[in-house]
Amino acid sequence: MDDSIAMQVTRYRPDKNSQPVPVDYEVPLRTEWTVLDGLNHIKAEQDETLSFRWSCRMGICGSCGMNVNGEPRLTCATFLSDYAPGPVRVEPLANFPVVKDLIVDITDFMEKLPRVKPWIIRDDDVTEIDGEYIQTPEELEAYQQFSMCINCMLCYAACPVYGLDPDFVGPAAIALAERYDLDSRDRGSRERLDVLIEKEGVWGCTFVGECTSVCPKHVDPAGAIQRYKLKAAQESVKAFLLPKALRR
């Protein structure tokens, strides 16, 4: 193995560049080093002005997502050695506006997420004083997969529909809506359906499936969206085609 690897990092300094430009760096190549370690090495040893987000370095916080060789990845979980002999191309997460270097503006996602009401909605006044909500292992299993989302937004970067149609509410938000819909404690399905049945909701999705491929937590947003379409269609048929007596 070589003892160093080339990293081509996209830089964007609003005061200096009119558009993002690739800049080449050389970093030590060690088996245990991730792309994030490479970036930290650049910042510590070569150019302290390089800006990027990171926090936990263990795939939990979801803040170090970037496009590595064109593929949205958590840089703390992507090893430099997998790209040897290099170069490793590091770009800001696709489909989001770039603020500086590898930092993207996530305002759009932050505005979309609460639209699907990703929290438990109750129609009664039960409080914690009345005791816990009991949930069986089966009831937990029903939504558990969708609850693993860490809001890293890799799925938004992988989704061509979101890139081309910024109105689309997007993969993670819909997967989270599904997570609460499937929760036995929740009563908010109808409220979320009213949001997601709009054309900016689930219908923009054309099942490219890339959101699921890139998800580091195996949440399967693509599956969630298709299931949501089916649910929306079933509810519509029930509400508008079936005679009243047959509706549930």
Next chain:
Amino acid sequence: MSAPVTRVPSYQRRIGVFWWVHKRSYFLFVMRELSSIFVAWFVVYLLMFVAAVAGGQQRYDEFLDRATSPLLLVVNAVGLAFLVLHTVTWFALTPKAMVLRLGGRRVPGTAMLAAQYVALAVVSAFIYWLVVKA
């Protein structure tokens, strides 16, 4: 309610018209979607066939004759390839898009996949019998 957000100036990247040629999965996706053109074409072809058959022996013979022209054979061969792509991808995606439960248990994806190919075989055999043998 959510706190007010400060908008920061930012650089908006553009997506080129050929965004789908650089990545295999995007390319396959667009090819899969383009199969819709050939689905529509084969519906038209099917209707032309029905009209020709109903028009009598001579019109039917003319139709078969025209169908052996190189142009039509190529168009139909390309169309069939796209149609196979549609069938394969559609079957593969169905278990991902819906959850079937039988007796409280989730039907595994491989079983749903196999069931669809069985359906394809049964329907194909039936139509073959209807057109050729019955």
Next chain:
Amino acid sequence: MKFRVLPFVWLTFSGGGVVAAVFLPVLVVLLAFALPLGWVDPSHAHLEGLVQSWFTRIALFALIVPMLVHAAHRFRYTVYDGLQVKHKVLVALACYGGAMVLAMAAFLVLTTV
């Protein structure tokens, strides 16, 4: 619950996708290759009897309409996302309108033969 037309279009799109995947390949192999190239040779009288039965005609119409909606719906999004034609309303009108014209043509063909 709010009424939205898209869920119904999507349901028909899905139904048409199933029909195109299951019924269309064998029909194409037969009508576009096996019959014209003489791999099989059913008599014209037999085929005529087949297309003149009401069962065949109703079945064909029931298969054709969802397939047309399927093609129109899919092509609409391909044009919009794949080719980035941003005239949303125009594209939708052309696609669904085209499907409707073809569905009417199918109705005419299948009722007059």
